[in-house]
Amino acid sequence: MAKKQDQSARTTLEEVNESLTSAAQRIEDNKKYINWALIAIAVIALLAGGYIWLHNKNVQEAKEKIGEADIELLQGKQDEALKDYEKVAADFGNKAGERAHLNAAILLYEKGEYEKAAKHLEGFNPDGNLVAPAAQSLLGDCYVNLKKLDKALSAYDKAISMTGDNEAYTPVFMIKKATILHEQKKYADEAAIYQTIKDKYPMYGQQNGFNVDKYLERANALAGK
Secondary structure, three states, X not given: OHHHHHHHHHHHHHHHHHHHHHHHHHHHHOHHHHHHHHHHHHHHHHHHHHHHHXXXXXXXXXXXXXXXXXXXXXXXXXXXXXXXXXXXXXXOOOXXXXXXXXXXXXXXXXXXXXXXXXXXXXXXXXXXXXXXXXXXXXXXXXXHHOOOHHHHHHHHHHHHHHHOOOOOOHHHHHHHHHHHHHHOOOHHHHHHHHHHHHHHOOOHHHHHOOOHHHHHHHHHHHOOO
């Protein structure tokens, strides 16, 4: 019995040794490929490090450039600020670039250049529960001035969905939408919006001097109700 166990142990040991020898030989045979793999990993690591460094450098540069534009705006140099905001928006795709798009759009809107303002806002998706819907609302305002009322409605709808049930801002965007529906003679839809404002945001009209009942009655009358 002991002999069998000894023989089994030797056999197992031999198998392990053979396995190790084979593995060592395979490593030796594949050394060239292993070396190439290690080189490739090193190159990837260097490239990743270079990307991080370049990304950080771009972020810092963008912050500096938009900071210069902010100072110009505070100094009343709107044209210079607009030019710099547009350059930052064109050169950088980070958060500074996104803010530059929004600031440029605001300045262009104030100048009455609604088409250019809209281009800065189209496809613009900033972070924040207030900035994002405000940007969509401004885009809707641009479309209104460009007589693109269906696009304006779409922008206002997006702004409304982004704010959820914010009592301070959601009714503002809803009123803008209702105004467009009135212009399109969709009085029943207009009335539905005013009714929603009255039901969900009963304090809005009183707090902001907006007579919801007046516009609701007008819309219902025009809708034949």
